[in-house]
Amino acid sequence: MDTQPSIYGLMAEFDGPTDLLAAAKSAHAEGYRRMDAYSPFPVEGLAEAIEVRHTRLPLLVLLAGLFGALVGFASQYYVTVFDYPLNVGGRPLNSWPAYIPITFEVTILFAALTAVVGMIALNRLPMPYHPVFNVPRFALASREQFFLCIEAADSRFDREGTRRFLESLKPREVSEVAH
């Protein structure tokens, strides 16, 4: 085994989301942790099956929204109360009801930008190269096929043993993923 070139992992191909979900659950039950499942559309329960932890994204979006509200309101307050106070018939300088629309818009803007940039960044995209693209049939992952990849970095990974395990899941085929 030592003579073979090192690989990124082993990939099994399935024809349907149900098969992939069942395979991911079996792999998890077998003790594999460093793995990922690939599908042409989001499959309900798949992330949970490979034990994806809760994403921080909603918290980030909430914080960004609160920060946006603060920035939106404070900047208007600064402009109208400190930097350029304008006495209009003795009305209060801090005319906060008039600040609400802009405060609201800035809140939404910050939160939405964070949702998108945060999603992309937490997913470590853009990533033009990834080893899974070395499998020729992986081009179908964006079309109609479903893949489960167990990575060589997993402590239980064994080139022969893991291949036998993946074969037992009755995939269409199992292929090695080069680095």
Add this chain to the structure above:
Amino acid sequence: MAAQSHTETAGVQALPPIIGTGHTYGSITDRIGDTVLTTRTPRGWIVGFAAGFLLLQLFLVSAAYLLYRGVGIWGINIPVGWGFAIINFVWWIGIGHAGTLISAILLLLRQQWRTSINRFAEAMTLFAVSCAGIFPLLHVGRPWFAYWMLPIPNTMRLWPQPRSPLVWDVFAVSTYATVSLLFWYVGLVPDLASFRDRAKHRLLQIIYGVLALGWRGSARHWHRYETAYLLLAGLATPLVVSVHSVVSFDFAVGIVPGWHTTIFPPYFVAGAIYSGFAMVLTLIIPIRKIYGLEDFVTARHLRNMANVMLATGLIVAYGYGMETFMAWFSGNLYEGYATWNRMTGPYAPIYWALILCNILVPQALWSDKVKRNVPALFVIALFINVGMWLERFVIVVTSLHRDFLPSSWGMYYPTIWDWGLYLGTIGLFLSLMFLFIRGLPMISMFEMRTLVPPPARKQPLAGGQAPSLASGD
């Protein structure tokens, strides 16, 4: 159409399906991908794009002459200082709202039929907002100073006035444009990856590959992706309501009779969705025909959109009714006259044309027969497009041209340059729309795949959903 006869035989209960039968994950990808990647450009596309591109030239000429001579070439003057520019601005912004409604609000309401029209409607939003933004920009007279509308520290030590609805508008519209773009792009990423993997030409692989950011459909990515998409929908929903409310504040906060009313925000939002759905129908009916997409945009979609138009049209009708009632009930001389002048004054024909287009004609949508008749739907949608433009004309012009003092009354007549710029933005809109259809997936492929029932593939499973055993041939 097959779906039609099906409904007739099965009675009123059975609705046409939201996707044609017999589709698989692959066939959806092929059908939508082929409109861009492999088949030849259909003649309908060439005709549509050519028409749009010609009008776009009209836009360039009108805008260039405007920059050379100034806004004096338009029909605006005191008392009507807000002519076509503001009418068109409100009209375009309103059209955009249907896209956000379809992509965000219907997503939150779990309306699956939105899937095949949301990408298209979002693109429409984006291009409509682009057209809308042009008008206030050119209307300021010296667009090269347009950045003064943004709170940028400057040597004059001046700020935009944050108590003014016009400044709220700057924030509302620019936020709306940004969020619409983000929403659209995030939805596109997985489909761009499909195109990257499907494209034969090296250059296309690189272009779509760069745009797809290296998307590989990992379960971890989908998990965050779905979270982000849902959050965006939740953020876009109040945003879309706020945008047209703020646009209505441009009028409602002013003291001009006919503008100064509290019903404006809700009635503007309803009108926006009304006109937007009319525009979606106006565009999708010919395009589904050109590309033969009747399997994806079925009779069910047209019917549902007709229902939304009917409902929002009734809200708009209620708005007109209440406006008239309050003008009388308030006992205010000027409010009363403003309404009376709309109905009987020099612009009365426009008011009655608006009632015809927006209230009377759409009542035909009560009939199931009309909702199944595609050409009839197309004609009604055109009526509503025109009607909603006339509504903004009535609001802007009739209120301004006769306000408090009869000595300051006047008339407004648009010039050829007003028309040139207006028709020109329709050209800009159509050109962008047709380029989008030619270069990007106009229907969300990954969302359409979720509508296909998994057992429909290969041989049927023996024991229902038995894991892993069945499909190993």
